[in-house]
Amino acid sequence: MKLVMAIIKPFRLDHVRNTLSDLGINGMTVSEVQGFGRQRGHTELYRGAEYMVDFIPKTKVEVACTDELAERVVEAIMDSGKTGKVGDGKVFVLDLEEAYRVRTGESGDSAL
Amino acid sequence: MKLVMAIIKPFRLDHVRNTLSDLGINGMTVSEVQGFGRQRGHTELYRGAEYMVDFIPKTKVEVACTDELAERVVEAIMDSGKTGKVGDGKVFVLDLEEAYRVRTGESGDSAL
Amino acid sequence: MKLVMAIIKPFRLDHVRNTLSDLGINGMTVSEVQGFGRQRGHTELYRGAEYMVDFIPKTKVEVACTDELAERVVEAIMDSGKTGKVGDGKVFVLDLEEAYRVRTGESGDSAL
Amino acid sequence: MKRAILIAVAGLLVSGMASADTLDKADTAWLLTSTALVLFMTLPGLALFYGGLVGRRNVLSVLMQCFTIAGIVTFLWVIVQYSLAFSNGGALNQWVGGFGSAFLAGVTVDSLSGTAPETIFIAFQLTFAIITCALIVGGFAERMRFSAMVLFSVLWSLLVYAPVCHWVWGGGWLADMGFLDFAGGAVVHLTAGVAALVAAMVLGPRTGFPQKPMPPHSLPLTVAGAGMLWVGWFGFNGGSALAADGAAAMALLVTHVGASAGAMGWMAMEWIKFGKPSVLGVVTGMVAGLGTITPASGFVGPIGALIIGLAAGVVCFYATRIIKRVLVIDDSLDVFPVHGVGGSLGLLLCAVFVSAGLGGMGYADGMGMGSQLGVQAVGLLATAAWTALATWVILKVVGLITPLRVSEEDEIEGLDLTQHEERGYSR
């Protein structure tokens, strides 16, 4: 199994989620993160002076999937998360040794 | 070493933490996440109309542990996180190549 | 490639980020987490009574890097994150199977 | 009400001590207080009410709009808007005031308006001009460019608020007809509601509407603002008696009853329809009740207010659903169904419950329920029509000068960052 971890732009989340659902992925875990990268931050005003804020709100999506699906999951995220502008984010793939479903105790592919 | 990453129901956290402490685990890292899965979200009211919210607040627990303990950590989480209802969550096990303790520079099992 | 995941004290973040930039690392993802560990929590007052809060705000930094850089990344974080007091945190190293850049579709080292 | 009806009320209610041309310090004290209360309704009341309802990335834009409107309307008011609303318009006096009081010419510390200093009448009325313009913000929230908003507010205040206010309270044609609008059902709520609706239609819906839920980012802010609105409304309606007397006291009481009944009416609807009442529902019903009792607040008794409030809760509940669901218009914060519909309903019900037989203050000489209803309908329709037309033209003109909407990208990024380079919340 693989753990696919993607850092995307927050407003693409709905699109990414729908694309993954279409693939038959019916579970994922999402969190708010801050990204530093090539994408520049923005300036903010504070009482007549500007300063630079260099972290950017991003969304992290984690999807555990079977080895077979992994490639298609990555592709789906790459497609649906893409705007073509700097800061679109990354997809990382990690090997997942084991997965369990707490409710039933199932493990392996059937736990996903 | 293993990195055990569990997605659980937020109100089970105290219980999970106590069970892990009993196992001799004295460190873990916790974060707030949003889960999508089999568990249905809820409806919300907004000025005389209902809409569906389909993400559900979950808690992510990350525990680094020795290979030997890994299985018991997983079991402990499965036991203490379980309510038997849909949405109880998942436990994922990843291989952890190396761990370091920042304060002392220790590495390996003794860093945990 | 490696995924270096560090749990550090929040106010060391700026320092860690600068040190990593000096190393040529130009991307990372940061999130707020709560840590349990050897470091004691603090007491809080509530209407004439004290109670114990045992989670501590920490910052998680995730950096994907090439195998070659990994060791230096770890060292840089250990140096810049260190205050010498309990609770300085941990650095975990995971094997990263693959990385992609969403914007360009690049993969491998050049995606970082 | 206001000046136009002052004389009548004075005859009825004011104790013998005060006559229309000497200063009454008690009336002054109450008007000073009322002015503070009505400003409080906008700042921070309405600002927080609206601010909580929008997304986290747009909270400041709404607060900014409310504060900026307070600033620019004050400028306009001093320069010419007060004059257009309340001074004598000469040959055009049926339609609009003149320039005689421009730059508050001739206003001194000793000038009187009724039994109170003219300066406090100016300030009190100014707070009405501010909140009316600020109410419209709810119609175009989360997508309008800031500079377009500024331009729009200037023109709208001069071309809609000033004349309509003159018609009703400045001695214009509606005042002459015997139109009843004690504290602004037409002047404030109907104009704001119609303007918001037109703005929502001209600007188009927010990106994602109606599929994407757009939940309030902080209901506690909204509820805090709602409480301030309720409290401030005591000055809005009670102060409109322009005296600290039985009329003010009765206005305050019926205002309170109307608010409660509106809240309970809406709550009942939600409980019946969804099995659960919501706090947003309750405070929305409360605002609906307040907007609806406003035109009637000097004319009806407590039982009339109870019925008017309940009607407001039920009618505005359905109106909101119809605008959002059936007509699919993104009047973002429901200004039209709450204020426009509520104000209109109040204008009409006022003609019923002013009846002495129903506990009201009774009809003017020669007026009956039917004729009063007719007058109210005329005033209502004229106000709505002029507001709709003028708002539409103003938006088209502003749109020629500067785009009305931000880009989709900026809308997604949020107005706070893109229009004001600020974020609502940080570490």
Place this chain on the structure above:
Amino acid sequence: MKRAILIAVAGLLVSGMASADTLDKADTAWLLTSTALVLFMTLPGLALFYGGLVGRRNVLSVLMQCFTIAGIVTFLWVIVQYSLAFSNGGALNQWVGGFGSAFLAGVTVDSLSGTAPETIFIAFQLTFAIITCALIVGGFAERMRFSAMVLFSVLWSLLVYAPVCHWVWGGGWLADMGFLDFAGGAVVHLTAGVAALVAAMVLGPRTGFPQKPMPPHSLPLTVAGAGMLWVGWFGFNGGSALAADGAAAMALLVTHVGASAGAMGWMAMEWIKFGKPSVLGVVTGMVAGLGTITPASGFVGPIGALIIGLAAGVVCFYATRIIKRVLVIDDSLDVFPVHGVGGSLGLLLCAVFVSAGLGGMGYADGMGMGSQLGVQAVGLLATAAWTALATWVILKVVGLITPLRVSEEDEIEGLDLTQHEERGYSR
């Protein structure tokens, strides 16, 4: 105080200009303002104060309860509660008012109550009835079912608030005895405190109490509410003079001093006990000081107020610890130790500091410190006993109709989602 003592006060303090049967516009102006101030204490004051103290998942439930209580108590007041509290009860007049003013029959724009319109007296007193009922919310917060809360509030307002108010301010037996309760130490704070305690015991503690810490989700909200309570209390106590005179001014001053002293007293205790004072401690002490000075606020001087406030800070600090720690009762937001104990303390200390020798207004004819203390003790015990009994019975009856508590699952999920299908905060 209020109407019952009005005549005495009028004789002492009111300037010759006003007599009890003509309208005084200045008194009216101050009562209009005071009514706004007291409503402000509940909405949004108390709502925010309580809302900040509960968990994030229950913030709306508390706001909802406060708003809903404002709505339903207004209905009850208009229909029958005002009549039961303030009209003549005939043969039962010692115990409760009658039905003569039901539906505010006979109340017109010209009706007077003392020197002010009866309508403003009605509205002013109504805001007291609202806040009393809303205070109880703190006792059963975070676990009561909404529908049970509604039913409870209706019955409690009619069976506890109305009669006790009549005893003290409506011409009932306590008024006859010379019981001193200027602005509601017994009528408001003691009744609410005892009711909250009984409710907490009948419903049982929140899941996890007392092991699990239940920290306030937003102290800034709580502190904002605290500031509003302080400011609004000027209308609560100052307005209870029912005139804009020296009595009102003194009441305002001692109220302010009492609040400060309560805050400083509690702060001192925390500083001594824990080495650090907390902001929640300071604002809790402030509320304790305010609740304690309330019954005495028309009778004592500033130095008396200083001592009363300090006593409140210290005594309520210990009371809170005893209820939560020793008796392990989950009166969630500490209504009893702050309002119940504070109100009682104030009723007793009032009997001491009313003494002219201690800077107070002096005893009534034939009364001395001992006899006054006796009267105060009787009033206090009677109020507490009736409240406890009636509250218990009401809860049992409501419990037969509908469960009082939500399920454990719903409690964990939070009342906002399960009772109202809303969340306090979103993106």
Place this chain on the structure above:
Amino acid sequence: MKRAILIAVAGLLVSGMASADTLDKADTAWLLTSTALVLFMTLPGLALFYGGLVGRRNVLSVLMQCFTIAGIVTFLWVIVQYSLAFSNGGALNQWVGGFGSAFLAGVTVDSLSGTAPETIFIAFQLTFAIITCALIVGGFAERMRFSAMVLFSVLWSLLVYAPVCHWVWGGGWLADMGFLDFAGGAVVHLTAGVAALVAAMVLGPRTGFPQKPMPPHSLPLTVAGAGMLWVGWFGFNGGSALAADGAAAMALLVTHVGASAGAMGWMAMEWIKFGKPSVLGVVTGMVAGLGTITPASGFVGPIGALIIGLAAGVVCFYATRIIKRVLVIDDSLDVFPVHGVGGSLGLLLCAVFVSAGLGGMGYADGMGMGSQLGVQAVGLLATAAWTALATWVILKVVGLITPLRVSEEDEIEGLDLTQHEERGYSR
């Protein structure tokens, strides 16, 4: 203004009905209200305004400081500060009051001050003493130890506020000179601004200043507080007329105009300089406008106020940049550039726009623009010099008793946890 000028004003404006030695209930009603409004400015107004501007980990420390100052200044006021400010100082009367009114000796429910009860004059002035001391908090925010802050506030209130207040309003040397300071440009804003600057310099900058951005953790809180400040300021300036008359009404109107113009002035500067106006800019300009109009608010007309407000927006904008950027002083929340500079500007512009030719109330006999400017400059410099010197000495003395700053570690951890064992926000 206040008492010192009361007689003059009374002669000019007060209607014949009231004379200086009988109670006027209308004036009393307005002063009761104004006292509530000014307290509201601090609690929760200023507390929220400041609380939103600091980091999340220090929000409670700021709220705590504001509440604690309210508590301790009340104690001081009752004990001796009121006496030092307003009683007759005998031989030293030019410099400071005496001890004749210590513990409010001789103050009864019947004591008058002008046409109102002395008790309300005491309470009204007390709210000024509170807010002045609370304003200073902005200078040392996010790093001062709580106990040092308490000690400092006690000494500062006695050694700076009391004498300066006496100079200007208590019959001291500045009053004698004909110094114009209607509602506290010198007494309140200049003293607070200078004290904050000195404190910022003595304590040194916050760790990380000026490299590290320190964004406000919650601008909605700040904007809520700003709205409350605006509304409350109607009581601050309007109440300073000490009567419910034309002077109060004009003061309210020019206050409102000054606030709006300040907001628009600052907004214009930001729009020009950065291409975007910010909400923090608008509310800061608003406060600057209010601080600047304060000394002039009883003397100028609406057009004068418009110009004064605009000047405030522009000048304080530059002043803020100079202090923070050029002089690199960490007056954390910009108290000096906004209040100190604003107050000074207002004192000077007052001497210009009081001119009857410019719409003002006219100069006193024997005074002209030049001579008035001279008097204003003397008062301004004397106030600033004494405040700077005394503040510096007080801080040095306090520093000998207890460290002024928290440790760097505690600063990083946040004052909420380390000084008060609380966190602003939890689950």
